[in-house]
Amino acid sequence: MLLLLVIAGGVGLFMQQRLAACAYVPLIGANILPNAALRPNPNQPTLPDGWRAAAPGVQLGEFALDGDGRALQLMGIANYVETPPVPVQGGQRYCVTARAITDTPLGSPTRVQLRAHWFDAQGQPIGTPRIVPPAPDSWQPVVLWQPDNPPEDWAYLRADVAAPPNAASLRVRVQPAADDRIYLDVLRVQRGGNAAAWQPDPPPTPPPLTILPWPGGKQAAVSFSFDWETAMGGLIHSRSVDDPNSAQDPLVRGMRMRAGVTTTLAIFAPYGIRATYFANGYNFLAGNSERREFMGNPTYAWANTANRWTSDQWQQQAWFAPDPHGTSATHPEWYFADLIPLIQAADQDIQSHTFSHFYGGFVTATDWQADLQAWHAVAAEQGVPPAVALAFPWSSSGGMSDASWHTLAEYGITTITRTSGQAQFNLFPRTVEGVVAEPHCGTCHDKK
Numbered sequence: 001m002l003l004l005l006v007i008a009g010g011v012g013l014f015m016q017q018r019l020a021a022c023a024y025v026p027l028i029g030a031n032i033l034p035n036a037a038l039r040p041n042p043n044q045p046t047l048p049d050g051w052r053a054a055a056p057g058v059q060l061g062e063f064a065l066d067g068d069g070r071a072l073q074l075m076g077i078a079n080y081v082e083t084p085p086v087p088v089q090g091g092q093r094y095c096v097t098a099r100a101i102t103d104t105p106l107g108s109p110t111r112v113q114l115r116a117h118w119f120d121a122q123g124q125p126i127g128t129p130r131i132v133p134p135a136p137d138s139w140q141p142v143v144l145w146q147p148d149n150p151p152e153d154w155a156y157l158r159a160d161v162a163a164p165p166n167a168a169s170l171r172v173r174v175q176p177a178a179d180d181r182i183y184l185d186v187l188r189v190q191r192g193g194n195a196a197a198w199q200p201d202p203p204p205t206p207p208p209l210t211i212l213p214w215p216g217g218k219q220a221a222v223s224f225s226f227d228w229e230t231a232m233g234g235l236i237h238s239r240s241v242d243d244p245n246s247a248q249d250p251l252v253r254g255m256r257m258r259a260g261v262t263t264t265l266a267i268f269a270p271y272g273i274r275a276t277y278f279a280n281g282y283n284f285l286a287g288n289s290e291r292r293e294f295m296g297n298p299t300y301a302w303a304n305t306a307n308r309w310t311s312d313q314w315q316q317q318a319w320f321a322p323d324p325h326g327t328s329a330t331h332p333e334w335y336f337a338d339l340i341p342l343i344q345a346a347d348q349d350i351q352s353h354t355f356s357h358f359y360g361g362f363v364t365a366t367d368w369q370a371d372l373q374a375w376h377a378v379a380a381e382q383g384v385p386p387a388v389a390l391a392f393p394w395s396s397s398g399g400m401s402d403a404s405w406h407t408l409a410e411y412g413i414t415t416i417t418r419t420s421g422q423a424q425f426n427l428f429p430r431t432v433e434g435v436v437a438e439p440h441c442g443t444c445h446d447k448k
């Protein structure tokens, strides 16, 4: 009898330990996540039944870990996928686990965040969707899969949560850190884990960012900024953005970019208006008769007709090959160093439009590193400090990897422009009367 009790006690302790570790335990440690098998929704076969997503970019894929040929594909920095409601008991501890892997062609690992959203018996939310585990280590690494260098295993995601006393269901949200494609599989919710007892949301504290009124009783402000490039920017590397001006001679456009600086400086001077000029690398050069090579003289195979370039020439030709190796006297369309002192004397701001005018979402973090280094170097030669703001060429922030965003931060970029779903040559469409159609700019910027 005593022996049986000891065995039972030992089994009990063993099961407790397995539950705390989120391991499977018969009966009490079963997977309680509805449709964990990811069976498709008959009405919307791209999504599993009962699951929901913030935006398109979540769909069923076949790159599965558990052998059933079904996994979730998740893409998009502002996107997420959410589980069906999981029935829970108030006060009970649960653990959420999943496996994740990325096959981003940009060749870098990425990260996701898990959030717990609780609901009461009436389906009303209890508190806000909460990040688990809490910041600062809330981003969970997702391992990179490459065909010639596959990892040993998928990454293991885990979140331990405790249900609020009045909870009846839980939805778990998985949110990516960047635009890398992520696969999720073997999602589980079970009793167990090591979560601390649930606490209600703390009362709202003053936000870390305080928005002050405009000084001097002003009601509003206007910001002027320009993408400013020599022929070596988007002019020679022309990509079709349905811009009626984009097909024109890059040299003519280069001369217009020159005139644009002197013209705007003259307009701004009487009013003391300050603007930001987002410059490429060749803007800082007085010439290149010494035939300097930049960024390892790259060739970008992604700049092809499939990606809306006007020809496939960049698959063969190095990106900076059109450099005429002259000076701003012989080739004023290509080198603008003589304009930099004018901008500085007018106390105007110069920031980065990248050195190369490459496409941000198609390049790797290593490419970004080379670009930021090259920009810093040529800017410093003209006495311009490292950029803290960056305007993406062709609004190309879509597709940026988590590693690329990190590289921007490492190099001191704190501000970016990010326009989506907007004609880049016509940010403010006008009505037939010539009035700006949408004066509040409701769709001009990502809401994020």
Ligand SMILES: [Zn+2]
Pocket (backbone or CB within 6 Å): 227, 228, 229, 233, 234, 353, 357, 393, 394
């Ligand atoms: Zn540009």
